[in-house]
Amino acid sequence: MSTAEQLRHPIESGVPDPFPFMHPVLKKNYGAWVWHDRPRPGVLRHVAKNGDEVWTVRAGTQRQMDVFTIRTLCDIADRFAEGYVRFTTRSSIEFMVSAADKVAPLVEALTAAGFPVGGTGNSVTMISHTQGWLHCDIPGTDASGVVKSMMDMLHAEFVAEEMPNRVHITTSCCQINCGGQGDISINVQYTKPPKINHDLVAKVCERPAVVARCPVAAIRPAMVDGKPSLEVDEQKCVCCGACYPPCPPMQINGADSTKIAVWVGGKHSNARSKPAFHKLVVANLPNNPPRWPEVAEVVRTILATYKANAKDYERIGEWIERIGWPRFFELTGFAFTRHHLDTWTGARKTMNMSAHVRF
Amino acid sequence: MSQDKTGSDRAHGKGSAAAGQHPTPLLDQLESGPWPSFVTGLKRLRDAPDKPYAPMMNDLLGQLEHSYTERLGFWKGGTVSVFGYGGGVIPRFSEVADRFPASKEFHTLRIQPPAGYHYTTDLLRQLCDIWERYGSGLVALHGQSGDIMFQGCSTENVQKAFDEFNAIGFDLGGAGPALRTSMSCVGHARCEMSCYDEVKAHRRVINEFLDEMHRPALPYKFKFKFSGCANDCVNAIHRSDFAVIGTWRDDMKVDQAEVKAYVAKVGRKYAIDHVIAMCPTRALSLNDDDTLDVDNRSCVRCMHCLNVMPKALSPGDVRGASILMGGKRALKIGDLMGTMIVPFFKLETDEDFERLVEFARRVIDFFAENALEHERIGETMDRIGLPAFLEAIGIDPDPNMVNHPRTSCYVRTDDFTDEAAKFFERKAREAGLDVAAD
Numbered sequence: 001m002s003t004a005e006q007l008r009h010p011i012e013s014g015v016p017d018p019f020p021f022m023h024p025v026l027k028k029n030y031g032a033w034v035w036h037d038r039p040r041p042g043v044l045r046h047v048a049k050n051g052d053e054v055w056t057v058r059a060g061t062q063r064q065m066d067v068f069t070i071r072t073l074c075d076i077a078d079r080f081a082e083g084y085v086r087f088t089t090r091s092s093i094e095f096m097v098s099a100a101d102k103v104a105p106l107v108e109a110l111t112a113a114g115f116p117v118g119g120t121g122n123s124v125t126m127i128s129h130t131q132g133w134l135h136c137d138i139p140g141t142d143a144s145g146v147v148k149s150m151m152d153m154l155h156a157e158f159v160a161e162e163m164p165n166r167v168h169i170t171t172s173c174c175q176i177n178c179g180g181q182g183d184i185s186i187n188v189q190y191t192k193p194p195k196i197n198h199d200l201v202a203k204v205c206e207r208p209a210v211v212a213r214c215p216v217a218a219i220r221p222a223m224v225d226g227k228p229s230l231e232v233d234e235q236k237c238v239c240c241g242a243c244y245p246p247c248p249p250m251q252i253n254g255a256d257s258t259k260i261a262v263w264v265g266g267k268h269s270n271a272r273s274k275p276a277f278h279k280l281v282v283a284n285l286p287n288n289p290p291r292w293p294e295v296a297e298v299v300r301t302i303l304a305t306y307k308a309n310a311k312d313y314e315r316i317g318e319w320i321e322r323i324g325w326p327r328f329f330e331l332t333g334f335a336f337t338r339h340h341l342d343t344w345t346g347a348r349k350t351m352n353m354s355a356h357v358r359f
Numbered sequence: 360m361s362q363d364k365t366g367s368d369r370a371h372g373k374g375s376a377a378a379g380q381h382p383t384p385l386l387d388q389l390e391s392g393p394w395p396s397f398v399t400g401l402k403r404l405r406d407a408p409d410k411p412y413a414p415m416m417n418d419l420l421g422q423l424e425h426s427y428t429e430r431l432g433f434w435k436g437g438t439v440s441v442f443g444y445g446g447g448v449i450p451r452f453s454e455v456a457d458r459f460p461a462s463k464e465f466h467t468l469r470i471q472p473p474a475g476y477h478y479t480t481d482l483l484r485q486l487c488d489i490w491e492r493y494g495s496g497l498v499a500l501h502g503q504s505g506d507i508m509f510q511g512c513s514t515e516n517v518q519k520a521f522d523e524f525n526a527i528g529f530d531l532g533g534a535g536p537a538l539r540t541s542m543s544c545v546g547h548a549r550c551e552m553s554c555y556d557e558v559k560a561h562r563r564v565i566n567e568f569l570d571e572m573h574r575p576a577l578p579y580k581f582k583f584k585f586s587g588c589a590n591d592c593v594n595a596i597h598r599s600d601f602a603v604i605g606t607w608r609d610d611m612k613v614d615q616a617e618v619k620a621y622v623a624k625v626g627r628k629y630a631i632d633h634v635i636a637m638c639p640t641r642a643l644s645l646n647d648d649d650t651l652d653v654d655n656r657s658c659v660r661c662m663h664c665l666n667v668m669p670k671a672l673s674p675g676d677v678r679g680a681s682i683l684m685g686g687k688r689a690l691k692i693g694d695l696m697g698t699m700i701v702p703f704f705k706l707e708t709d710e711d712f713e714r715l716v717e718f719a720r721r722v723i724d725f726f727a728e729n730a731l732e733h734e735r736i737g738e739t740m741d742r743i744g745l746p747a748f749l750e751a752i753g754i755d756p757d758p759n760m761v762n763h764p765r766t767s768c769y770v771r772t773d774d775f776t777d778e779a780a781k782f783f784e785r786k787a788r789e790a791g792l793d794v795a796a797d
Binding site: 180 | 385386388389391392393394395396397398400401403404407423426427429430431432433434435436441442443444449451465467471472473474475476477478479480481482483484487490491496497498499500501502503510518521522525526528529530531541542544545547548549550551553556558561562565566569570572573589590591592593594596597598604632633637638639660661662663666667669670673688689690691692693694696732733
């Protein structure tokens with residue numbers, strides 16, 4: 001290991017050019033596609049201006065993949081497809097083939113190797129996946145385990161297209177919410193103010209930065225046992241955990257105080273209704289590894305109610321918009337509490353400022 | 360490199376851990392069920408014969424089981440980087456290294472993938488081979504940041520792994536207060552809804568500002584995301600500071616024969632209930648002969664009818680993008696969706712893409728100089744107000760930016776007449792340009 005090697009200057013090449021890795025039919029018809037359909041769940045057929053066709057087979061993965069799994073997928077792509085793959089935003093893998101007769105053997109090979117084919121159209125597609133206990137420095141729960149548990153339950157809905165519209169589920173292991181907005185969002189909700197290790201605060205944390213980080217101005221500098229530290233006004237604290245990343249001695253997580261909340265009606269697409277944030281349904285569910293059964297039951301209830309009641313093309317939020325929140329809580333059997341009433345900036349805009357009422 | 364697969368084929372006996380293996384009774388429960396199991400994958404790495412990472416993955420499994428038992432995480436951050444860069448590596452040091460020493464350092468390299476996530480199997484195998492030499496063998500395809508996440512590297516090996524990835528054309532992504540790795544949808548490569556060349560926009564913009572990515576010096580993170588249409592498959596509006604969303608300005612294209620074929624297939628009532636009645640601006644009407652009447656001036660390009668009838672309906676010919684800014688998640692003022700800032704940015708010629716880069720530069724410069732520490736641009740916009748923000752980035756007010764004009768009367772309007780004159784001047788100039796173009 002020479003010094004010269006250690007000082008190798010990086011080549012600042014940035015975003016790699018995808019064209020050398022793009023399926024030849026995709027490359028040839030770049031910007032020249034005219035329509036598509038879905039011959040079966042998990043399979044897309046795209047048709048180009050010149051009549052060229054390409055079939056895409058989509059399969060679910062565990063996202064956190066060992067190299068052996070990736071090589072297995074490569075072996076399948078080389079043997080049953082044409083050596084070109086891509087990944088979706090939600091970590092599904094797609095195999096492109098230029099002939100219809102390659103689709104069935106490819107589907108069969110993927111299924112036999114344990115990769116479910118689906119996730120297209122009005123299915124429950126792969127959960128948007130974060131890091132959790134496997135790798136994050138601030139997680140309240142795991143991500144991979146939650147995703148695995150939920151997708152085991154939802155496998156039948158992934159490989160079919162039987163929902164009123166697509167269902168995007170997200171998970172997040174803290175309230176920063178890396179998972180984003182979802183038709184159903186399974187998110188950590190802290191329930192206790194941070195526990196402060198006053199021996200470490202002055203050594204580890206830049207105190208003014210931590211004070212500035214608090215969204216409700218509940219943190220102030222303080223001397224505790226003769227040491228410079230921070231204190232939290234627990235009456236004001238909303239238990240958001242924002243102080244924890246910049247100041248790890250302000251531990252927000254607790255084995256019993258870190259809970260799970262389930263939210264619904266988030267949407268990124270602009271189709272029909274505008275993009276929307278998800279809304280609280282149930283809080284205070286236990287953080288219960290390895291299978292989170294209480295969370296799974298809530299998700300199952302919401303999905304079953306949506307599937308039975310929504311019209312085609314209505315996303316979960318749009319369905320609730322039509323039937324109204326009273327009917328949603330009635331149909332699902334969940335409680336509506338004072339915690340469902342927003343108290344944050346702009347809260348009045350979430351209230352019903354009219355005489356419109358449903359019974 | 361060996362591509363020995365015996366590890367993947369080995370049966371993982373539950374409760375019969377080999378000597379030195381941490382028992383994982385809770386994680387073992389995540390090996391059953393129809394969805395691919397990450398636990399089984401982690402065990403393949405632990406059990407891979409003669410691989411340098413096998414002991415690391417044994418301890419990693421031990422620590423993860425410990426988390427499942429204690430319901431707490433045990434990683435802390437730190438500082439690890441590669442020569443010449445200040446970001447792109449996510450350092451992880453174990454807080455329970457005394458019990459799980461082999462995974463005491465488990466850093467992630469964020470590597471930028473090819474735009475649109477295209478890979479050949481050869482490329483994936485090359486990446487796997489490098490990662491087996493220096494890392495854990497664990498890869499996330501892909502992180503919520505848009506990166507390939509090579510998870511699990513010792514401090515010593517970070518530079519070595521990066522050098523090899525870098526040598527085959529891959530570069531580190533963003534982390535910390537910096538320009539972040541971007542994402543673009545499949546777009547032009549395989550989608551008829553795509554309204555601009557996403558690969559070109561993604562690479563032109565990001566590769567222009569790599570210094571901001573590799574040497575973090577911004578007030579906070581800054582994200583671009585590129586979606587080819589309003590279906591927004593990369594979630595740009597909420598999850599980026601600068602969202603480029605494909606759209607068109609002329610009339611959508613209608614193939615009336617295909618409309619009739621669709622109505623014949625699904626039935627008139629179904630077509631009315633699910634296409635016509637679901638148009639958010641009542642811009643559609645079904646004619647008596649089952650052809651479609653489109654009020655293009657009322658259409659908001661939401662994509663619903665195009666999604667339902669892709670064979671019959673397509674985007675128009677005058678294509679480009681809308682630019683929305685200021686999306687972010689809760690920290691610290693609450694969730695924000697991106698706000699419409701540029702209703703139509705033509706994106707066809709090389710000059711158009713150059714203008715996009717220049718506009719992005721103006722916005723990044725403004726952000727760098729004016730945002731407070733740890734403030735996303737959406738928060739800056741709220742703090743200073745949209746009028747001041749628009750003036751700073753050189754954009755004129757446009758009614759497409761609002762749901763409706765202000766309802767609060769607390770505003771000083773003594774220069775209203777001058778502002779109105781500017782509006783009429785602008786309109787006259789635009790009309791003049793349109794005439795010249797005709």
